[in-house]
Amino acid sequence: MSPLHQLIALRTLVEKEVRRFTRIWAQTILPAAVTVALYFLILGKFIGSRIGDVDGYAYIDFIAPGLIMMGIITNSYANTVSSFYSSKFQRHIEEMLVSPMPNYIIVLGFVLGGVVRGLVVGVVVTLTAMFFTQLQVHSLAVVIVTALLTAALFSAAGLINGIYAKSFDDTSIVPTFVLAPLTYLGGIFFSIDMLPEFWQMVSKANPILYMVNGFRLGVLGVSDISLVTAFTVMSGLLIGLFLLALYLLRKGVGVRS
Amino acid sequence: MIEPALSIKSLSKTYRNGVVALNDVDLEVKTGDFFALLGPNGAGKSTLIGVITSLVNKSAGKVQVMGYDIDTHFSQAKNKIGVVPQEYNFNKFEPIIEILTNQGGYFGMSRQAARASAEECLHKLNLWKKRKDTPQELSGGMNRRLLIARALVHDPELLILDEPTAGVDIEIRRSIWQLMRKINEDKKTIILTTHYLEEAESLCRNIGIIDSGKIIVNTSMRLLLEKLKEESFILYLQGPVTQPLELEDFSYRMLDDRTLEVVLSHGKTLHRLFDLLNRQAVTVSSIRNKANRLEELFLALTGQSSDTP
Numbered sequence: 001m002s003p004l005h006q007l008i009a010l011r012t013l014v015e016k017e018v019r020r021f022t023r024i025w026a027q028t029i030l031p032a033a034v035t036v037a038l039y040f041l042i043l044g045k046f047i048g049s050r051i052g053d054v055d056g057y058a059y060i061d062f063i064a065p066g067l068i069m070m071g072i073i074t075n076s077y078a079n080t081v082s083s084f085y086s087s088k089f090q091r092h093i094e095e096m097l098v099s100p101m102p103n104y105i106i107v108l109g110f111v112l113g114g115v116v117r118g119l120v121v122g123v124v125v126t127l128t129a130m131f132f133t134q135l136q137v138h139s140l141a142v143v144i145v146t147a148l149l150t151a152a153l154f155s156a157a158g159l160i161n162g163i164y165a166k167s168f169d170d171t172s173i174v175p176t177f178v179l180a181p182l183t184y185l186g187g188i189f190f191s192i193d194m195l196p197e198f199w200q201m202v203s204k205a206n207p208i209l210y211m212v213n214g215f216r217l218g219v220l221g222v223s224d225i226s227l228v229t230a231f232t233v234m235s236g237l238l239i240g241l242f243l244l245a246l247y248l249l250r251k252g253v254g255v256r257s
Numbered sequence: 258m259i260e261p262a263l264s265i266k267s268l269s270k271t272y273r274n275g276v277v278a279l280n281d282v283d284l285e286v287k288t289g290d291f292f293a294l295l296g297p298n299g300a301g302k303s304t305l306i307g308v309i310t311s312l313v314n315k316s317a318g319k320v321q322v323m324g325y326d327i328d329t330h331f332s333q334a335k336n337k338i339g340v341v342p343q344e345y346n347f348n349k350f351e352p353i354i355e356i357l358t359n360q361g362g363y364f365g366m367s368r369q370a371a372r373a374s375a376e377e378c379l380h381k382l383n384l385w386k387k388r389k390d391t392p393q394e395l396s397g398g399m400n401r402r403l404l405i406a407r408a409l410v411h412d413p414e415l416l417i418l419d420e421p422t423a424g425v426d427i428e429i430r431r432s433i434w435q436l437m438r439k440i441n442e443d444k445k446t447i448i449l450t451t452h453y454l455e456e457a458e459s460l461c462r463n464i465g466i467i468d469s470g471k472i473i474v475n476t477s478m479r480l481l482l483e484k485l486k487e488e489s490f491i492l493y494l495q496g497p498v499t500q501p502l503e504l505e506d507f508s509y510r511m512l513d514d515r516t517l518e519v520v521l522s523h524g525k526t527l528h529r530l531f532d533l534l535n536r537q538a539v540t541v542s543s544i545r546n547k548a549n550r551l552e553e554l555f556l557a558l559t560g561q562s563s564d565t566p
Contacts, residue, residue: 001332005365012362012371016355023350091346095356095407098310098340099363100332257272257313 001100009101010109017113021079021120028079032071032121033128039067040132043189055191055222060133065216066188069150071125073183073208074175076118076151077158080110081171084162093255103249107159107242114155115148122147135219142218142227149234150211156241163245163254187212192224207237260324262288262415262446263309268318270304270470278304280470282318286448286463288414291441293461293478294450297559301470302450303343306419310340323414336364339413341404343420347392353403354379354388357410364411371410378406381436398429405436416440417448422456434460454551458482464551468559481554487522489547495540504533518547 001009021028044060054062087093096106129135137143165171186208192200203209204225214230217223223230249255263286270279278301286292296302307313309320311327320327325334347356354375361371379385382402384395392400401421408416418437422430430453437460441447451457457464457478464481466474474481497514507530509519519530527544534541 001336001365008365008367009363012359012368016351016359019355087348090348091344092348094312094342094346095360096363097312098335098338099360100335100365101363102332252314256311257307 001102005100006102006105009099010105010112013096013101013106013109014112014116017079017083017110018116020083021113021117028075028117029121029124032075033124036067036071036125036128037131039063040129044132054194055220057220057222058133061135061220062191062216063189064129064133064135065219066186066212068122068125068129068219069147069208069212069215070183070188072118072122072147072151073154073211074179075121076114077154077161077175077179079117080114080155080158081162081165081175083113084110084159085165085168085171088162088165088255089168097255104246107156107245107249110159110162111152111155111242111245114158115151118151118155119147122151137219138221139218143215144218145231146211146214146218146234149231149238150215153207153211153234153238153241156238156245159245160241160248163248165254182206182208187216187224207233210234259288260321261285262290262323263448264319264321265305265309266319268305268308268320269316270301270308270313271316277470279308279315279318282467282470282472284465284472284475286446288323288446289441289444290446290463291437291461292446292448293457293464294448294467295454295457295464295555296450296467300467300559302467303419304470305467306340306417306448306450309417310338311335336411337414339408339411339416341408341416341418341421343423345392345400345404347400347403347407349393350391352389352391353384353395353406356392356403357407360407361410366411374410374412375406378409381409382406383432398425401425401429401433405433409440413445415446415448419450420452421449422451422453430456454555458551466555466558474558478551482551484554487520488553489518489520490527491545491547492517492519492534492541493543495542498539502534502537502539504530507533 040060044063048059048063051059053059084093126135161171161174185203186206187203192203192209195203210225210230210233213223213225214227214234217227263284265282265284268279268282269277271277282305294302294305304313308315309322309327311331322334323337325337327334357375357378358368358371361374362368366374379388382405384399384402384406387395387399392403395403405418405421422433425433434456437447437449449457449461461478463477464474465472491512494515494517498511498517499514502509504519507519507521507525509517512518521527521530531541
């Protein structure tokens with residue numbers, strides 16, 4: 001398959017993925033806006049006013065970047081895990097497997113589909129946030145790169161979950177028992193400086209901390225982690241997860257007997 | 258020299274649970290052929306198709322499609338194949354025109370070209386009016402035709418159909434037969450698996466029979482049918498027969514006073530049988546095979562009995 005044909009195949013797959021989640025926007029985009037609005041209202045407005053400033057910012061401003069990131073993380077992950085698993089369940093993944101598309105185009109197509117949903121939700125959540133607070137971007141480049149890397153990373157992670165999943169239950173175990181705790185403990189609602197030393201060390205093992213702080217640096221200009229460390233961790237994880245997804249698909253795990 | 262459409266050498270597949278689905282299979286299908294691949298349930302037909310279309314990982318052996326090795330030139334090999342699976346595998350929520358257009362896109366066709374081809378295939382398969390419907394809104398027969406339409410979108414040279422007429426009514430089956438004949442006339446190679454042996458006999462020029470993961474027959478339909486030692490016919494008579502018939506060494510029995518079953522062994526002719534009946538003033542109004550000829554051979558070759566419940 002020539003590079004041009006591969007590009008056409010990739011575009012086809014990405015467009016199909018985007019059509020899929022936009023067709024069911026009430027399930028895929030709207031809930032994130034509602035959830036974030038509630039967080040802003042309860043944590044930001046009602047409780048945040050009693051907490052005071054964190055790192056020199058009002059609490060509602062401090063949590064805004066993390067909440068946007070939470071929307072990106074959960075939705076990019078959810079997109080690939082549900083889309084890939086349902087294509088396995090209904091067996092229309094075979095449409096791709098019998099085609100001349102190389103495996104890396106299939107992986108890339110699903111990941112990009114997740115990235116688009118993550119970013120769309122990110123924009124929707126940002127617009128929702130603007131009803132509650134005034135966001136001023138410190139560095140647009142850092143915001144964009146962090147959002148892209150995070151969405152890609154969690155899309156790849158969701159894809160791996162989708163490859164291994166043997167039932168619909170398997171698609172919700174990781175988001176419930178791994179992703180949600182990591183997200184909530186990933187510095188969205190607090191600065192790690194507020195934690196005892198031991199828990200600061202534990203927090204640094206949580207990859208989501210690097211993403212939230214990278215994004216917070218882009219928006220507010222403050223972070224618990226250096227930008228170089230944050231980008232290194234994100235890029236390393238993204239490459240690792242992409243290669244793992246590619247390896248699994250090449251081996252036929254979950255899709256070929 | 259023209260490359261065979263399909264060349265399989267020493268192909269084996271053992272599943273993780275130890276089941277040997279294919280055992281050292283060699284098979285060649287000529288370009289332009291209409292080839293029947295038959296076998297009892299669990300014989301290895303679907304595994305063989307799965308390996309060719311890369312839905313099943315082989316354990317050993319070599320597969321070439323139009324001269325392209327599926328391991329070393331997988332892209333070129335896959336480009337030549339269109340596959341109609343046994344079971345529906347559509348996205349149930351996608352309009353069928355989109356399913357077909359996307360399939361073209363996966364094969365590297367521009368959206369415009371894929372859409373044009375999708376529209377042509379929908380017309381050809383009589384599904385145009387349903388183009389905006391999703392597969393869950395279609396009948397079983399329409400979904401069968403949709404499987405074929407999707408396999409044709411990228412204009413493959415080798416079309417593999419895994420029981421394409423299973424569960425469809427006679428009218429649709431006949432229309433699918435007609436379509437398959439037309440595709441074959443357009444120089445496309447067809448490999449057909451089916452449980453309807455009259456379908457294979459009527460459509461295919463060559464035949465392979467697989468049993469327990471091995472190809473036990475690979476020959477032309479004509480040569481295979483010539484091997485049939487005896488055939489049974491049912492004769493419907495114009496008037497009742499009350500006396501025993503004198504039919505020399507034809508073995509026969511009366512099913513009722515107007516229906517006669519006769520076994521025609523090798524070397525004996527229908528002409529002679531009619532001659533004998535004529536002499537006894539017995540007039541035959543119609544005649545049919547008791548069982549499909551290929552069916553009788555198939556049962557003999559695969560060691561199955563037609564009497565088995």
